[in-house]
Amino acid sequence: MSAGPQATVRLSSIEANAKTIQGLLGTDCVPAWVVKDDAYGLGAREIAARLGKGRERWYAVAFPEEGAALREAGVESRILVLQPPARGEGPLFREYDLVATVWGEESLEHLKVPGKSTPGSKTALHVEVDTGMNRGGVAEEDLLDLVEEIDRRAVFGLDGLYSHLANVRDADYCAHQRRRFERCLNALRATGRSPSRIHLCSSGGIRLGPEYHFNMVRPGLALYGVWPVETRGGPPLREALTLSAPLLKVRAVAAGEWVGYDGAFRADRPMRVGVIAAGYAHGLPRGFPQRGAVLVRGDRAPCLGVACMDMTLVDLSEIKDASEGDEAVLLGRQGEDEITLGQMAEWMDCIPYEALCRLGGLCPRRFVD
Numbered sequence: 001m002s003a004g005p006q007a008t009v010r011l012s013s014i015e016a017n018a019k020t021i022q023g024l025l026g027t028d029c030v031p032a033w034v035v036k037d038d039a040y041g042l043g044a045r046e047i048a049a050r051l052g053k054g055r056e057r058w059y060a061v062a063f064p065e066e067g068a069a070l071r072e073a074g075v076e077s078r079i080l081v082l083q084p085p086a087r088g089e090g091p092l093f094r095e096y097d098l099v100a101t102v103w104g105e106e107s108l109e110h111l112k113v114p115g116k117s118t119p120g121s122k123t124a125l126h127v128e129v130d131t132g133m134n135r136g137g138v139a140e141e142d143l144l145d146l147v148e149e150i151d152r153r154a155v156f157g158l159d160g161l162y163s164h165l166a167n168v169r170d171a172d173y174c175a176h177q178r179r180r181f182e183r184c185l186n187a188l189r190a191t192g193r194s195p196s197r198i199h200l201c202s203s204g205g206i207r208l209g210p211e212y213h214f215n216m217v218r219p220g221l222a223l224y225g226v227w228p229v230e231t232r233g234g235p236p237l238r239e240a241l242t243l244s245a246p247l248l249k250v251r252a253v254a255a256g257e258w259v260g261y262d263g264a265f266r267a268d269r270p271m272r273v274g275v276i277a278a279g280y281a282h283g284l285p286r287g288f289p290q291r292g293a294v295l296v297r298g299d300r301a302p303c304l305g306v307a308c309m310d311m312t313l314v315d316l317s318e319i320k321d322a323s324e325g326d327e328a329v330l331l332g333r334q335g336e337d338e339i340t341l342g343q344m345a346e347w348m349d350c351i352p353y354e355a356l357c358r359l360g361g362l363c364p365r366r367f368v369d
């Protein structure tokens with residue numbers, strides 16, 4: 001076992017989730033697996049290697065550098081960059097054959113490649129249209145002007161149209177966004193244009209049904225094992241990330257003694273206190289112990305006080321046989337019990353997305369089948 005915390009990414013679970021998600025899609029609908037921000041901290045290159053690096057696949061990243069890193073790792077798949085390009089990034093998109101998201105004419109300016117363009121080679125674009133999230137994307141009323149401008153500049157090819165749902169918990173608002181999206185699509189088609197990929201849904205939207213799928217979806221969180229919204233009847237997924245840390249020390253603490261920093265916990269009885277090798281440097285919020293617990297020998301040991309930078313104190317009073325060197329599980333299964341990502345996120349006072357990014361991104365990672 002590692003001397004510090006260990007994040008373990010189970011690639012077979014990710015592969016199984018991909019199959020489960022694909023089972024919800026029609027045969028003409030292609031997933032663009034969202035592996036942005038290093039696959040929410042789980043490891044984009046390793047995940048792409050497992051899911052497939054071939055041209056038939058699609059991946060989505062946030063920034064072009066992430067796409068370039070995937071290419072350098074041998075990924076030949078199509079790679080959609082979800083953030084609009086920044087000034088001067090044109091050559092990067094061109095060199096690494098990345099598909100750019102366009103929010104307006106400014107995006108086209110930023111994609112310019114100095115010097116003469118190679119005949120026949122175009123930067124593929126997906127236009128994001130805002131249908132009610134009010135975050136990114138071209139406004140509906142500016143969409144046709146933008147695509148005309150794309151046509152005028154011969155170095156770009158319109159390959160996709162997409163939008164993003166703001167609140168998958170609100171079925172009415174989703175339907176409103178879908179109607180607006182369809183209106184945009186129809187307006188585009190009425191001008192004779194038919195982008196090959198049309199997409200609206202991330203993980204939560206996929207559950208809304210096939211009328212939301214068009215011919216592409218962008219699942220992220222579900223790939224890593226969690227549906228973003230608790231809805232009944234969804235196919236089960238497998239959580240791909242687990243986290244453990246060794247128990248460094250077990251000590252007896254007398255009643256009335258303070259435990260850890262800042263007088264945040266005082267023993268009201270004689271206790272056995274354990275020290276585990278994970279702290280806020282590894283993504284646990286300092287206040288995590290006030291709510292959280294870890295599994296030791298299959299039982300829950302409540303955390304105590306406040307997290308230190310790379311240690312956290314736990315109450316082992318009820319786990320009599322716990323001893324130094326034991327593995328403490330912070331996320332995942334041990335014996336009959338399991339700490340799920342949803343539970344962990346609650347204790348971290350965040351959402352599962354954040355919990356994954358922090359824990360997967362900050363803890364040393366290993367990949368297992």
Ligand SMILES: Cc1ncc(COP(=O)(O)O)c(C=O)c1O
Nearest residue numbers: 034164202203204218219220221
């Ligand atoms: C534009 C866009 N598409 C897809 C996703 C993936 O979302 P999810 O992880 O909920 O599937 C995100 C996530 O932030 C996003 O911003």
